[in-house]
Amino acid sequence: MGESGSGKSVTSLGIMGLHTGKNVRISGEIWLDGEELIAAGPGRVRKLRGAKMAMIFQDPLSSLHPYFTIGNQIVEAYRLHNDVSRQVARKHAIDLLGRVGIPRPAERIDDHPHQFSGGMRQRVMIAMALSCDPELLIADEPTTALDVTVQAQILDLISDLQEELGSAVIIITHDLGVVAELSDDILVMYAGRPAEYGAATDVFDRPGHPYTWGMLGSMPRMDRKRTQRLLPIPGTPPSLIRVPSGCAFHPRCAYTHLTGGRCDTEVPQLYEVASIGHEAACHLTAEARGRLWGELAEGKVPEEAAAVDNEAASSPVEKLSEPDADLSAGLFGPDPGSYDPTGAGYPTGAGDPARTGDEEAGA
């Protein structure tokens, strides 16, 4: 998850090998089912596309070809990767349409996309994506273009099918509600880099990155007083042509003064912040981070929290050095209510800095 322009879609298109421009440079590693995709040629990636990995897009109207019937489009996808007759593929398509909840699929299969409602179209997209039983399904903002009621149906459908088929699903969204409902693991992205990665409960209950704090703070909450103002993150996401130096988030971060100037010079790597597998890319120390989130969780605005911490931060710089990793997991009970706002002894362990999280989600 992340704001618009934080690189979510670009990353997923990169996984699918759908960047077609001449000047595209992709580096790093993408692992899918034991196969590295960047080293694999475009021909190989094309064979995997649709078969082992599939994608559904934001706007189901513009993503379906307006001149072909939906049956044709699904059959095309299925027959591309399976050597079957047209009739068999058609039966399969009808079956799929039924499974994604299209009423009277045998009649509707010969309809064109414009004859369906937005939610039904997205169901068709899902049916098409799942036609070859992919290992990985990437859903790029699958509900953004839909009504709220339909959104919930589509999300239910995706999670049902995920359970049924056992595919890995990557949901790309900026909608925290969607994230909370669907995901096991969350990767928060900012300016094309991972900002925080961890289990959904960890990221929601003990977020470790100021950007995540900002996003959670800008979301209306049922358990807060209604009069309380939402706290937007000031500023806008940076242009990726001119990414800010150091931590890309530092121009919008209220806590940069706590790190002794590292924020605008040094690019933070992902570190394990609290529990195993929960990582954040931030220069704040574990203590500062814990204290700040504690303040914010109590309802303070970032400026207050930062000011409170300012006094504490006047203590020597040695705080910046990572405390020894103390992975006594017992420190953090599973109940978020019992969270210790002082965050004393937040263990930090250097995570694998090369890891971006995408591979994990895709594996």
Place this chain on the structure above:
Amino acid sequence: MIYFIIRRLIMTVFLLLLVSMITFAIFFLVPRLAGQTAYQLAAQYVGRNPIPSEIKAVEAKLGLNAPLWLQYGRYVKGIVFGVHYSSGTDVSYCPFPCFGYSFRNEQPVWPQLMSDAPVTLSLAIGAAVLWLIGGVAVGVLSALRKGTFFDRFSMGVALAGVSLPVFFTGLISLTLFSYKWPLFPNVHYVSITSNPLEWARNLVLPWITLAFLYAALYARITRAGMLETLGEDYIRTARAKGLPERQVILKHGLRATLTPIVTIFGMDLGLLLGGAILTESTFSLPGLGQFTILAIQNQDLPEIMGVVMLASFFIVIANMIVDILYTIIDPRVRILCRPAPCSNSATCGFTFRPTTDWCELSMVCRSLSSAARRWASWGSPAPASQ
């Protein structure tokens, strides 16, 4: 579908009537408004240096002193049934379909048009096939190789093709391929029925000349459309399925790009069928274009009027065909006549569902009867509620 076609046909008939009305007005109403008397008007229908008695005869034959709507009625009747032009003793018969009667040549216009039409038809259709294939192919290729040498070169040639007039490219091609290297010497029209091979051989140069002009235009349109289409989301979806790039472009891309091309193709072909004046003159092909030029040079008004009517008929008909083709090409245009979806599954099996065509026919009847009712109540005061 049937409903749509029938409705479109009815509209076409009205459109043709309108065209005939405007044409008639230009030739008969406008001169009168400009102050010409019936005698002066009739004088133009007789050859140069006419004798007054001849003029009087034409005036009587055309009924130029009758009210204008009567004249128009006679004109339309001539087109539909044929008409007798009589001035007492002297009778000129103009059989169906009477698109005017040339009093100079003492013969109806229609047979002349029909004898010239095959030439124009051969020229226009042959060239259309060439330019459609050539233009679309070049356009697709240069869209795919945008920015490469091929793209720049072909678009440069296309620019030349759009800019250079036919009488220039035509003469150059004649000089080169008919005189310097006589691949196609002595270009003249041979009817397809008498010798198909000669017919084709003689038309190669005119075809290429005419097609060059249009292919250039089509290449540019195709290229622009293709580039736009390739940026669409559904192209990304096609790629995400794992389709090979060639299929993505030739199936998904071209399908969407062709739609606007069909529109202009219909228009262009319709326009050309009314006479490819420049090409026909350049290659001395005795088609409708040549006929038009001669008619204008001789100031033979019925002939000009006939060719104007025929040309506009071609355009209207081409338009209609394009519209009907659209229902096949673009499913979103299709008129759907589908019974409302059955909400109660228990009764679904028993619900009567007329076939689509019957349903559409009933829609035709309904819309016709409502039009008739509107027609009948025309002039009576409208209900206050409206």
